[in-house]
Amino acid sequence: MAKKHLIWNERYECMPDSKKKELQLERLKLLVSRVYDKVAPYKAKMDAAGIAPKDIKKLEDIAKLPFTTKEDLAANYPFGMFAVPMKKIIRIHSSSGTTGKPKVAGYTKNDIKMWADVMARTLTCGNTTKNDVVQNAYGYGLFTGGLGAHYGVEKIGATVVPISGGNTKRQILVMKDFGVTKMCCTPSYCLFLSEALREAGLEPGRDIKLNTAFLGAEPWTRELREQVEKNISIDAIDIYGLTEVIGPGVSSECMEKVGLHIFDDNFYPEVVDPDTQQPLPLGEKGELVFTTLTKEAFPVVRYRTRDITRLIPEKCACGRTHIRMERLTGRTDDMLIIRGVNVYPSQIESVIVQIPGLEPHYQILVDRQGAMDMLEVWIEVSPGIFTDNIKGLEKLEKRIRGEMESVLGIGVKLKLVEPKAIQRSEGKAQRIIDRRTVYDK
Ligand SMILES: [Zn+2]
Structure with a gap:
């Protein structure tokens, strides 16, 4: 049976390629002139590279521009990369800053409008309409997740339940009593909640009306999706975003669930080789780089996300012409280097979820003994596995x-x-404990 595909903003989401390229180029030219005039660090970098705004004549010329990195943001913390005076900025968000200085984003009135539009597109990718009741369990506050999703729901005209993160008992109560049909949260929390619902004996379709969850803010595997979808019979939609680019609403899966559509009239994607920093041919895997074409307060030019993916050039069955990116397999920041080998937590997760008798709850501990890195993985076994069957356990x-x-x-x-x-998380899962940093300081 063909899947149902609702589309929020057909004019931009289904724009023919040639027309979109024209629009992207026009917006890119304006952006480059603006950051050159208004943002000192961009002018300095462009001058050093010997490039001026007039050198941008076609889309491919973007590759001449210098990259922007999180080190640039840290060096200009908090507001040094803003392109408008503070009186034009109506909101500030920030990342948690667990790995260095927090990244600070400012928004003008128009930025908030654009953000609500791309979040409305995201939620419509999972067929949200004004008839839906959306439980928003992303954290409200400096984190972009809560308010980002909130404005998208309101833009559609659906009902938002701004419950924020945590308090699972109340989440379940609200889900049941308010007739919640859609949910926004992190994938690890959704898994946790799906188990809590199952344990409470609540049947999807009978006791709860939830049919779709929009999951983002941390990378997750295909196997974790299968587990969540099986637990509570819903569609789990992968959504992607980052504070430096806008927050959630950069890209989203549609109901086809084959890659995430990038809202590329606003966010121009490139994939580059993380080592040589050269652009890669379309379809090859590398580091994702974004240029914000329409953002006013805090535009970024060729921002290196550290996320590894590839672009999917083929057309999607849903009718959108927004190019797709493959689901993330890892963030270069999450990559552990153990005894010289690159290890991604997602590789470990993909093994765990495929072996019967194991639960997708795990923790990765890295330590150093002498000069030697040690990798240890703690995994929960399924209820009933911990019996006296020592032989069976050894075999497992x-x-x-x-x-x-x-x-x-x-x-x-x-x-x-x-x-x-293993301690359950009500926000982002704490999967990795790296004790080696203690010695490196
Ligand atoms: Zn699609």
């Missing part, structure tokens, strides 16, 4: 270790723990 351990070592290419220490032994 052997299988996990074997599969992990073949995927990662290095030895792994394992610890199987009882159900619920």
Whole structure:
């Protein structure tokens, strides 16, 4: 049966390619002139590279422009990259800054309008209409998730329930009593909640009306999606964004769930080789780079996201012409280098969710013994597995270790723990504990 595809803003979401390229070029030219005139760090970098706004004549000329990195943002913290005076800025958001200085974003009135539009597109990608009741369990506050999703729901005219994160009992109560049909939260919290719903004996379709969840703010695997969708019979839609670009609303899966449509009339994507920094041919995997074509307060030019993905040039069955990016397999920031080998948490997760008897709750511990990096993975086993069957447990351990070592290419220490032994997160999951940094300071 053909899937149903609602579209929020057909004029931009289904724009023919040639017309979109014209629009992108026109917007790029304006952007480059504006940051050159208004943002000192951009002028300095462009002058050093010997490039002026007039050198941007076609879209490909974007590759002549210098990159912007999170180090640039840190050096100009908090407001040094803003392109408008503070009196034009009506809101500030910021990242948590767990790995260095927080990234600070400012928004003008028009920026907030554009953000609401791209979030309305995102929510409509999962067929949200004004008849829906949307439980927004993203954190409200400096974090972009809460208010970002909130304005998108209101723009559509659906009903927003601004519950914010945490307090699972209340989340369940609200979901049931308010007739919630759509939900926004992190994938790890959705998994947690789906289990809590199952444990409470609440049946989807009978006791709760939830049919779709919009999950973002952390990378998650295909297998985790299958688990959530199976637990509570919903569609789990992957959404993507980052504070430096706008917040959530940069790209979203449609109901086809094959890659995320980038709202590329506003956010121009490139994929570059993370080592040589050269643009890669369309369709090749590398580091995702964004230029914000329409943002006023805090535009970014060729911002290096550290996220690794590829662009999908083929047309999507939903009718949108927005180019798609493949689901993220990892962020270069999340990558661990262990004994010289690159290890992504998603590789570990993909092994865990495929082995029966294991729960998708795990923690990765990295430590150093002498000069040697040690990788240890704690995994919860499913209820009923922890019996007196020592032989069975040994067999399970052997299988996990074997599969992990073949995927990662290095030895792994394992610890199987009882159900619920790993602390549950009500926000972003704390998957990695890297103790090596203690020694490096
Ligand atoms: Zn699509």
